[in-house]
Amino acid sequence: MSILASRLERIKPSPTIAVTTKAKELRAAGKDVIGLGAGEPDFDTPDNIKAAAKAAIDRGETKYTAVDGTPELKEAVVAKFKRDNGLDYAPENITVGTGGKQVLFNAIMATVEEGDEVIIPAPFWVSYPDIVLLAGGEPVAVPCSQNNGFKLRAEDLDKAITKKTKWVILNSPSNPSGAAYSREDMKAITDVLKKHEHVWVLTDDMYEHLVYDDFQFCTPAQVEPSLFDRTLTMNGVSKAYSMTGWRIGFAGGPVELIKAIAKIQSQSTSNPSSISQAAAVEALNGPQDFIASNNEVFKKRRDMVVDALNKAPGLDCARPEGAFYVYPSCAGVIGKVTPRGDTIKSDTDFVKYLLEDALVACVQGEAFGLSPHMRISYATSTEALEQACERIHKACEALR
Numbered sequence: 001m002s003i004l005a006s007r008l009e010r011i012k013p014s015p016t017i018a019v020t021t022k023a024k025e026l027r028a029a030g031k032d033v034i035g036l037g038a039g040e041p042d043f044d045t046p047d048n049i050k051a052a053a054k055a056a057i058d059r060g061e062t063k064y065t066a067v068d069g070t071p072e073l074k075e076a077v078v079a080k081f082k083r084d085n086g087l088d089y090a091p092e093n094i095t096v097g098t099g100g101k102q103v104l105f106n107a108i109m110a111t112v113e114e115g116d117e118v119i120i121p122a123p124f125w126v127s128y129p130d131i132v133l134l135a136g137g138e139p140v141a142v143p144c145s146q147n148n149g150f151k152l153r154a155e156d157l158d159k160a161i162t163k164k165t166k167w168v169i170l171n172s173p174s175n176p177s178g179a180a181y182s183r184e185d186m187k188a189i190t191d192v193l194k195k196h197e198h199v200w201v202l203t204d205d206m207y208e209h210l211v212y213d214d215f216q217f218c219t220p221a222q223v224e225p226s227l228f229d230r231t232l233t234m235n236g237v238s239k240a241y242s243m244t245g246w247r248i249g250f251a252g253g254p255v256e257l258i259k260a261i262a263k264i265q266s267q268s269t270s271n272p273s274s275i276s277q278a279a280a281v282e283a284l285n286g287p288q289d290f291i292a293s294n295n296e297v298f299k300k301r302r303d304m305v306v307d308a309l310n311k312a313p314g315l316d317c318a319r320p321e322g323a324f325y326v327y328p329s330c331a332g333v334i335g336k337v338t339p340r341g342d343t344i345k346s347d348t349d350f351v352k353y354l355l356e357d358a359l360v361a362c363v364q365g366e367a368f369g370l371s372p373h374m375r376i377s378y379a380t381s382t383e384a385l386e387q388a389c390e391r392i393h394k395a396c397e398a399l400r
């Protein structure tokens, strides 16, 4: 008999990590692979944030802290939610975890019971369904097509809600599509949620600051204040502050839920790193101007990649509002035959062809619940992106 618990059978290893591993293997074998699978900015963490971490070490802030965040960081998060989102949270409404991922994991573990449904618009971040499954819940994916800008339509949300719905997870700007909800888009969604009082809202605002072309970010509890008492507003420093390795995420929500999240954290990891918390205080309270300069670079790359992909035969790429991903449709290459004689039957086949024959690593749409698409991350150097787009173009042209 296996030592492993049966709950492990409900989930799969991260498909994005599988692509990265395959790309690494090819690189180790001497192949010049360009990786477009990464979900992290290629910029370094700003110097003032690094200095704050060093100062914390020198002050001896190297001990356990309060389980779900230091008072200083909670105050900084309260100020952030007020400043950026107009939300009035008190410190007891705030939780800090080891990345947004842990906050999300704890929130689902604390609330989802066997058979509870969680609505997840597709394409989705790969971890949502698996965390729900691990908790014994049922992920309910609602397809959001490219024609609707990869956004959830109010009528589709309304139809997906049942008596068993516990949460709806929203993620704007989205990983993997980059799509972001305008205030009007969000209002249509919150109007539906207002009617269904048993449904809670988990909003993953991780890419809040990564928006282009003067797009105005909004979050559900801001657009519909009556949802405030049943919303968990999740965010973090990983993406906007180039701090993926520091592992700090946070959320604001009702005290009962925040306490439950802390209870789970107290019996698993305890506090996130004391040093990372000090760095996150500086990230949130310090200068924010580098975000706009990073966004200038991201926007240029987005435009270059979208334009190049739309010239490749068989691809159709929308120009997303935010994040650092594009999610082109590869419907036009399905059914075509590669120079080796293999028929491309799915986005997984196409991504495999791109990796093996064009030496470009992307992630298949299947992993994110909406096919036939692929995710390309433009959080990599402009030169590498240009070369990758050229290779993708040639690979599409070589199909018959």
Ligand code: PLP
Residues within 6 Å of the ligand: 039, 098, 099, 100, 101, 102, 125, 171, 174, 175, 204, 206, 236, 237, 238, 244, 247, 248, 249
């Ligand atoms: N939510 C989304 C949509 C993400 O893309 C990611 C990271 O890839 C996370 C949450 C997790 O971020 P963190 O590094 O804070 O755990």
